[in-house]
Amino acid sequence: MDVEYTGRQTTVTRKLKQQTEAGLLRIEKIVGHAGAQVTLTADKRRQIADIRIQTRSLKLVATCEAVSLEDALRDALVKIEQQAIRHKKKTASIKRHPKGEVKLGRGRAVVEAVAPEVTKRVAKKGNAQDVPAGRAVVPMVVHSFPPRAPQAEQHIARTTEGAALRPMSVEEAVKEAAFQDRDVFVFRDYSGQAMVLYRRRDGKMELIEVP
Numbered sequence: 001m002d003v004e005y006t007g008r009q010t011t012v013t014r015k016l017k018q019q020t021e022a023g024l025l026r027i028e029k030i031v032g033h034a035g036a037q038v039t040l041t042a043d044k045r046r047q048i049a050d051i052r053i054q055t056r057s058l059k060l061v062a063t064c065e066a067v068s069l070e071d072a073l074r075d076a077l078v079k080i081e082q083q084a085i086r087h088k089k090k091t092a093s094i095k096r097h098p099k100g101e102v103k104l105g106r107g108r109a110v111v112e113a114v115a116p117e118v119t120k121r122v123a124k125k126g127n128a129q130d131v132p133a134g135r136a137v138v139p140m141v142v143h144s145f146p147p148r149a150p151q152a153e154q155h156i157a158r159t160t161e162g163a164a165l166r167p168m169s170v171e172e173a174v175k176e177a178a179f180q181d182r183d184v185f186v187f188r189d190y191s192g193q194a195m196v197l198y199r200r201r202d203g204k205m206e207l208i209e210v211p
Contacts, residue, residue, distance in 0.1 A: 001028045001053075002035045008166075010042035016069060023077030024053075030084040031055055040069055041166050048166050049073040051080050052179075060084060061180065063165050162186060173197055174205055 001024045005012045020038055028034065032055065039050040046065055049072035053060040060083045064075035161180060164173065164187035174197065177185035183199040194210035 001025070001033065004035070004037045006037070006039040008039065008041040010040055010069065012038075012040055016040065016073060019070065019073055020051075020077070023074075023081065027053065027060075027077075027081050027084050030081070030088055031058060031060075034058075038073075040073070042069070043166055046166075047072045049076040050165075051076045053080060053084075058087060060087075061161060063160070065165055164188070167192070170195070170207060177205070 001021075003017075003020065003024060005017065005020075024036055031053065034053050034055040036054075037050075037052040039048075041048040041050070045067075047067060047069045048063065048065050049069060050063045051061070051073075060080050062076045062080035062083065064072045064079060066072035066075060162182050162185055164176060164185070167188050167190045168176065169189060173185060173187045173195070176187070177197050177199075185197040186194070187197070188194050196208040196210060198206045198208060200206055
């Protein structure tokens with residue numbers, strides 16, 4: 001795996017690189033060849049490890065904070081490995097889904113393809129008709145939906161990926177929001193002021209200072 005290291009207010013030692021490469025080797029066996037960006041930051045009492053892995057069709061991001069860079073790096077590697085495993089299981093589940101069955105909400109439509117055989121007699125509206133050989137007979141069973149659609153429950157997905165764990169400038173925040181493909185991004189500048197970047201409908205980024 002191609003790895004790019006960045007140290008902010010700290011030095012990326014050989015020991016940290018060996019720890020990183022050992023963890024990325026396990027992840028590479030799951031997602032295949034990819035590029036990785038590893039950023040280690042020492043900010044007063046906080047030690048932050050940020051790992052980003054990019055493949056042709058997948059982007060994994062993990063940011064962890066601990067009292068030491070070794071602990072933060074270990075936690076970030078574990079977190080991003082779990083993301084890779086979930087993605088692999090999800091992809092395998094989609095591939096195993098039978099092509100002859102289609103599920104629609106609470107109702108279900110089942111389609112069963114019959115292999116082409118010799119000419120058959122099929123009843124249709126009280127009259128028997130011949131079905132030529134080579135033509136598939138597709139019986140379909142459709143369960144009707146309930147008369148009233150169930151009301152969707154409110155669901156809140158909690159995540160920390162849309163918020164920066166370290167102080168950054170406005171320019172850095174804009175790049176970070178673009179990298180994570182986020183329309184809303186929360187961060188603090190180097191003076192501690194909380195700010196929110198919001199992408200408007202016209203595509204421009206609007207900066208909101210939290211009072």
